[in-house]
Amino acid sequence: MLWTLIKTIWLFLPAYTPNNFAVIFGGGKPIDLGKNFVDGKRILGDGKTFRGFFGGLFGGLITGLAQYKIEQIAGLEFFTTMPLSSALTLFLLLSLGSLTGDLLGSFIKRRLGIERGGKAPLLDQLDFLVVAIVFASFHEYFSSLYTAEVIVIALILTPLLHKLINVIAYLLRLKDVPW
Ligand code: CTP
Ligand code: MG
DSSP states (O other), X not given: OHHHHHHHHHHHHHHHHHHHHHXXXXXXXXXXXXXXXXXXXXXXXXXXXXXHHHHHHHHHHHHHHHHHHHHHHHTOOSGGGSOHHHHHHHHHHHHXXXXXHHHHHHHXXXXXXXXXXXXXXXXXXXXXXXHHHHHHTTSTTHHHHSOHHHHXXXXXXXXXXXXXXXHHHHHTTSSSSOO
């Protein structure tokens, strides 16, 4: 069971790290360019920036690449069951999906009238994962690595992990609020 948990985290790590990299690299021009939606509220808000998005994308790719190298050194076979070029495509889909899900989550929060940085239970914790799974499902190796069991565990485990990571980021003063 513990092994399955570790395996699940390993397989989704390139979808987890983009948001943390976004926090580190974030700032500057917001993706919605400061514009409002038809409801008069911000489209996405100041918490979604170009730098955060591309920094996050870079972070997800670097994470995956590091994992690929670690697997080669340690003799593990998850991502290394595929050639590096296929693995890079998977890392791209996971990070791009994660960041897109994060944008979608903010879009929904703004429509619900929740201000930037406001809490939206489950949405904050699963938006990125669900869209990362959808994006990754287009990859040829998806079904062989991401079994139904792995996906179900990820959906349960992620809100708990997310909480833990955000509390750590908050304590390190990387985030203003612990969610
Ligand atoms: N961030 C960014 N660009 C992104 C995603 C995140 O710059 N595409 C940075 C922002 O500094 C943001 C921080 O990471 O404040 C934390 O991300 P998140 O919790 O997703 O944003 P919130 O500020 O909470 O805004 P929202 O309510 O829209 O989720
Ligand atoms: Mg937030």
